[in-house]
Amino acid sequence: MIVMDNHIAALHRGALQRQARQRVDLLDELRAVQNASSRGMNQRDIAEVLVTSQAKVHRMLKAIERRPDILSSDQPEELILRAFAYDTPRRDLIEKLKSISYTDGEEAPYPDEGRIPGTWDQVVGAHAQELLTESEFNEVRAAVGR
Structure with a gap:
């Protein structure tokens, strides 16, 4: 088991905060994909606007379809x-x-x-x-x- 002194505890908290920011960024990106899709944009155009791949846009739209409450x-x-x-x-x-x-x-x-x-x-x-x-x-x- 790791002994958590103040320095190690600060590193741990920083790691948790980075992970939380990544999750928040993903939620924001899912909303952006949904917004663009609801405007009638196709997956390639969404990918171009959001500076990502068409495959990622496809996966995100499938995730939204499976769990619309995520938004x-x-x-x-x-x-x-x-x-x-x-x-x-x-x-x-x-x-x-x-x-x-x-x-x-x-x-x-x-x-x-x-x-x-x-x-x-x-x-x-x-x-x-x-x-x-x-x-x-x-x-x-x-x-x-x-």
């Missing part, structure tokens, strides 16, 4: 990622998280298998990834009755 900007995951990545005030984040009406995960309908995560799973996942502290997680959990 919803009021998802707890995105709120947490943006706050962590860009050091926005934690109090603002916690108040937003406390005001959300959360959903539970559910079993995937036939013929799919597995579980479809709910919005509360996003909060639990963020806590597990160290994007929320124990006290922040407990405050939100108590406020929403989880």
